[in-house]
Each structure stands twice: as structure tokens, then as C-alpha cells.
Amino acid sequence: MITKKRKTDSNSANAQGGIAVVISPEDSIEKHIQDTLVAGDGLCNEAVVRKVVENAPRLVHELIDMGVPFTKNEKGDYDLGKEGGHSQRRVIHAGDVTGNLVQETLLNHVEKECPDVEIRENTIAVNLVISDGRCIGVHALDTQSGQVLSIEARYTIIASGGAGKVYLYTSNPDIATGDGIAMAYRAGAVVANMEFFQFHPTCLYHPYAKSFLISEALRGEGAVLLNHLGERFMQKYDKRGELAPRDIVSRAVDQEMKQYGIDNVFLDLSFKPAPFIIDRFPNIYHTCLSFGIDITKQPIPVVPAAHFTCGGILAGLDGITNIEGLYAIGEASCSGLHGANRLASNSLLECLVMADYTSKNLRSTMQEAPLTLQHVREWEIGKAKESHEAVVVKNDWDEVRTTMWNYVGIVRSMRSLSRAKSRIDLLQEEIKDYYWEYWLTSDLIELRHLVQVADLIIRSAMSRHESRGTHYILDFPNKIQGPSKDTILRRFPE
Numbered sequence: 001m002i003t004k005k006r007k008t009d010s011n012s013a014n015a016q017g018g019i020a021v022v023i024s025p026e027d028s029i030e031k032h033i034q035d036t037l038v039a040g041d042g043l044c045n046e047a048v049v050r051k052v053v054e055n056a057p058r059l060v061h062e063l064i065d066m067g068v069p070f071t072k073n074e075k076g077d078y079d080l081g082k083e084g085g086h087s088q089r090r091v092i093h094a095g096d097v098t099g100n101l102v103q104e105t106l107l108n109h110v111e112k113e114c115p116d117v118e119i120r121e122n123t124i125a126v127n128l129v130i131s132d133g134r135c136i137g138v139h140a141l142d143t144q145s146g147q148v149l150s151i152e153a154r155y156t157i158i159a160s161g162g163a164g165k166v167y168l169y170t171s172n173p174d175i176a177t178g179d180g181i182a183m184a185y186r187a188g189a190v191v192a193n194m195e196f197f198q199f200h201p202t203c204l205y206h207p208y209a210k211s212f213l214i215s216e217a218l219r220g221e222g223a224v225l226l227n228h229l230g231e232r233f234m235q236k237y238d239k240r241g242e243l244a245p246r247d248i249v250s251r252a253v254d255q256e257m258k259q260y261g262i263d264n265v266f267l268d269l270s271f272k273p274a275p276f277i278i279d280r281f282p283n284i285y286h287t288c289l290s291f292g293i294d295i296t297k298q299p300i301p302v303v304p305a306a307h308f309t310c311g312g313i314l315a316g317l318d319g320i321t322n323i324e325g326l327y328a329i330g331e332a333s334c335s336g337l338h339g340a341n342r343l344a345s346n347s348l349l350e351c352l353v354m355a356d357y358t359s360k361n362l363r364s365t366m367q368e369a370p371l372t373l374q375h376v377r378e379w380e381i382g383k384a385k386e387s388h389e390a391v392v393v394k395n396d397w398d399e400v401r402t403t404m405w406n407y408v409g410i411v412r413s414m415r416s417l418s419r420a421k422s423r424i425d426l427l428q429e430e431i432k433d434y435y436w437e438y439w440l441t442s443d444l445i446e447l448r449h450l451v452q453v454a455d456l457i458i459r460s461a462m463s464r465h466e467s468r469g470t471h472y473i474l475d476f477p478n479k480i481q482g483p484s485k486d487t488i489l490r491r492f493p494e
Helices: 029-040 046-066 098-113 179-187 246-260 274-280 282-290 347-368 390-407 414-437 442-463
Strands: 123-131 134-142 148-152 156-158 197-204 224-226 265-268 300-309 312-314 326-328
Touching: 029 046, 046 098, 046 347, 098 347, 123 148, 123 179, 123 442, 134 156, 156 179, 179 312, 179 326, 179 442, 197 246, 224 246, 246 265, 246 300, 274 282, 390 414, 390 442, 414 442
Parallel strands: 156 326
Antiparallel strands: 123 134, 134 148, 197 300, 224 265, 265 300
């Protein structure tokens, strides 16, 4: 397993809310399915949704058996949270650091119980290697030695997460640059529904806070959104108020900010007892306190931020893509679970189910038809030379993210998308030239991936002439009646 920075650096480690799972007698599989379909706004694959929801209890109990310390209530039952779009309390959590503790438990298990698994840190993938239509491995840069490695693989699994860093403001960590999606597209994989980029409505707004998410679980516990006048505003936009799906809440916050010319709105839970807030949200409480914000006494300044890539590499629940030997799971994939907008806390669930299905498929495949490794050619440096103009990469990085935020954000138009397309086209050519002319660095590799993902998002958005889920376009404010189709992009080898 290669990971471009530390093994603990991932979107999963930052997942605060929890895992949506039906374990309460008051809940049902059908309710969870229906909530997922409603959030997905007509674009979910219902068969996939059913399989994911039905497998959730079994896989969550596997995590419990492995030692994930999910929070319990005073009665000794698992404490279940409620988040936007859910009709029942069904979000099992470990405080407000669920993803981190799940990942930590799994990593500990691998390191103790699976001695044959090598985890190689600080190794960033550059390109997939394709031979006769089959993926046979990757080229990857060892960022400490500067050497480009040729890694052979019978099967290659992309589990690289999303692409939040394509936007100027995001809840994602720095590693979320869409690497897997970009590489797969360049290799000829089908990519779907990239226009559906979910914005989380509540990211901490503070000059020194970087990408810190204020979990939707706060709204599940009663937190309310206020404008600069101290007025609640969500009921103006949706009868579900603060617990409407994320796309609706994000657009409402965006509208309030634009209407009043304000930089942020506020999320208030201070009317709840202080011990409850500190016990339920210890990480959020202490982080906000470090920035001088006591959430037991005052509201939290928040803004929307890019959060989740609903589209990605088209794959089945078993990870299979259209390229033989290549699998994609989790946020890097488009499995049909999320549709046009992800239901809160279905993301970690998708990771669990897809990993389970994929591992079983691969185990069966390898037993039935074992393969020999194919040789991956050595990386050719050609006439590339060392660059002394790192500022160029930094400037291009900033321009990509600013362009996407300004023109391909929460609310779009064909005019803004066209402007973005023109700028990204120029940047792609510039970055392509730079890529071949100079030695590889992690910043250059990420920039190349990032601009490719930006292009995919823009082209997908321009091709969908309707507003649906997270894709709201002023020129086409209504949904197309009848069955909605996926947006499909594929680059055929030249």
C-alpha cells in the first residue's frame, strides 16, 4: 500500500460525524434507503443503495469486534446521532472523531495481524501503467529520495479519496487533490457525475483556522443557523430547517451572505448545557477554544466549503472499473450510492461496503485465475531538468483553486463555467509543458492531477442543463422531468 504522505493522512481521518447504520428498533432499512434516495435527488442506483444499507449493520459490528470505541449513552446503548436528511437517529459515532478512530483501529490491525502488508509512506502515484488495455501497476515518486518507482501489480486499487483542494475553501486536508480520479481518467477509465460536488454548509470561519469542519452532528443536536442580525433563516428556504440536506443548507447560507454582503453566518448551540456540549463534541469544543471561541457561550462563525466528491471513477460495489485490473473504492469512485448529493454519514459506510465487496471479489478472482506480474517499464527522465521556478507551480495552484471557487461554486451559470473553462484550458497546457520539462516534485504531480479534475468538473457541469442535487445552475433552475442520466466522460487512448 502506498500513501503519498503519512499513513494517517486521509479524508477518512477527518470524518467527524459517524457512520449511518440501522441498529435502532425504531429505525428500518427501508427508511435509510428512502432517505438516501431523497438526498440523491433522483440519481442514485437503488439496487446499490439497498446493498450498502443492508450490509451496514454487519460491517459496523465487525468494527466493534475489532475494537472501535463507539460512544454509548447512559443506558449502555450505542449513542445514535441525527444529521441532515435523516428521518431517524442512526449515526453511530466515536465522540466527534469517528473517522480517525476507525482508521486508527484498522491500521493497528493491519500492522499487528498482517505482516505481509507493506505500507509505504511519502510515495505519490504519478501515472497508472496500462499494457494491452490492462492496468499492470503504477509509477510513483518517492518524495524523500526523488526517485520514481516502477511498481508492478496484478491488481491495482485506487482508494485515494476526493478532490476538495480543487476549491479555494474546503473542509478537506491538503492531500485531497483528486489524484486517483485524474490518473484513472488519463488511463482511459470512465468518470461519472463530476459536476456533483458537495459543499458542507458549516466550516469554521477564522483567519487562522485551516479546513476545520463543524460537524453536521451539531445541527442534529439542535444547533441553529443565524445571520449577522442574530435571526434564524433556514425556515425561509426549507421546512426542514437546519436539518435539510446539505445542498439546500449550503445554498441558503450562500444566499444570506450575498444578500447582506456578509463574510459568514453563525451556528449556535450555546443554549445547550455546557457539560453536554463538551462531552458530545470534545474535539470541536477544544479546537474552537484554541481560536478564542467558546461554543458553550457563543455562536460559531461558519461558511460553506467544498466537502465531498459525489462523482468519480465509475465502479461497481466490488470496485470493478472498465479497465481490466483496475479497481476504485470510496470517495474516488462513483458507485451509484450518492447520486446527485450524498446523505450525511453515508461516506464512511460506502468505504466499508466497497472494501468488503472488493476484497471478496479479488480473493475469488485470484483463486480462480492467478496472474503473473507483468514488467513495468522504468521511468524515463528524458531531457527534463531541475526547476528553480517553484513559484510558477504555486501561482498555478492558486489560480486553479481561485477560478473554481469563483466560477464553479455553489451557484453556477453557463457564463461563469465558460470563463472557468477558458482559464483551466490555458493552465492545463502550461502545466503539461512544465510536467515534461522539469523533474517531478510532489507539488507538480498534485497540480497536474488537480487541474485535470477541475477540467472534469467544469465539462460535466456544462453538459448538465438542469439543477439537481449539488449542481445548481442559474440558466437551468429546474430539474428535467423523467429519469435522469449520469454524466459520463472518457478519454480514449491516442
